[in-house]
Amino acid sequence: xxxxxxxxxxxxxxxxxxxxxxxxxxxxxxxxxxxxxxxxxxxxxxxxxxxxxxxxxxxxxxxxxxxxxxxxxxxxxxxxxxxxxxxxxxxxxxxxxxxxxxxxxxxxxxxxxxxxxxxxxxxxxxxxxxxxxxxxxxxxxxxxxxxxxxxxxxxxxxxxxxxxxxxxxxxxxxxxxxxxxxxxxxxxxxxxxxxxxxxxxxx
Numbered sequence: 001x002x003x004x005x006x007x008x009x010x011x012x013x014x015x016x017x018x019x020x021x022x023x024x025x026x027x028x029x030x031x032x033x034x035x036x037x038x039x040x041x042x043x044x045x046x047x048x049x050x051x052x053x054x055x056x057x058x059x060x061x062x063x064x065x066x067x068x069x070x071x072x073x074x075x076x077x078x079x080x081x082x083x084x085x086x087x088x089x090x091x092x093x094x095x096x097x098x099x100x101x102x103x104x105x106x107x108x109x110x111x112x113x114x115x116x117x118x119x120x121x122x123x124x125x126x127x128x129x130x131x132x133x134x135x136x137x138x139x140x141x142x143x144x145x146x147x148x149x150x151x152x153x154x155x156x157x158x159x160x161x162x163x164x165x166x167x168x169x170x171x172x173x174x175x176x177x178x179x180x181x182x183x184x185x186x187x188x189x190x191x192x193x194x195x196x197x198x199x200x201x202x203x
Contacts, residue, residue, distance in 0.1 A: 005071055084118045084142040084149040116181070118142060125177055129153070132169045134161040136195070142185060151185040155192045166192065 023031050046053045122140055129138035137156040142149045151174075157166065170190065178184045 005067075084121075084144060084146055118146075121177075121181060124180075125151075125173065128173045128176060129155065129170070132166070134158050134166060135169075147183065149183065149185045150188045152188060153190045155190070156195050157192055159194055161192075161194070163192070 019028075022028050122142060125140045125142075126138045129135055129140065134157050135155050136158060139154040141152040143152070144150045153170065155166065170187075174185075174187060
């Protein structure tokens with residue numbers, strides 16, 4: 001949506017600039033080159049309604065400013081929402097012999113744990129994806145809760161990449177990631193692109 005709005009704004013500004021140049025060089029014969037930018041009728045109407053005209057101009061300027069802020073936020077916002085928080089892995093309970101039917105005591109409860117930075121999981125997943133020779137570059141993004149995040153994957157591949165083989169590779173990487181980290185993300189999006197001038201895979 002933001003790209004469409006930027007396109008419309010760009011076309012409007014381009015049309016205004018081209019029209020001004022054509023008028024300035026006299027290409028448009030039906031427009032007088034000596035004509036002022038705002039005719040006297042517009043100036044008179046502004047003077048008659050100066051209060052309302054100034055108010056409408058301010059409102060229009062504020063709307064344009066708000067639209068610009070919204071477009072900038074939409075352009076800079078990353079897809080998928082907030083990044084996944086760091087993963088906390090509790091220390092496993094020690095394997096001590098307990099009497100049958102006995103409740104675990106406070107002393108037998110595990111203490112501490114391991115905190116894994118989400119950026120480390122991102123890097124590990126990215127390196128594993130890039131282990132396939134068909135993948136030139138991989139970008140991953142984990143979002144949502146740490147116990148069940150969403151995963152977005154973007155792959156830049158070689159010109160002769162096999163889509164079926166890529167899908168199998170991604171499945172294997174996901175299986176290894178789940179086995180290693182203990183979390184199973186939802187693979188919500190996989191985007192595969194072939195960069196311009198990408199070389200073919202060399203066996």
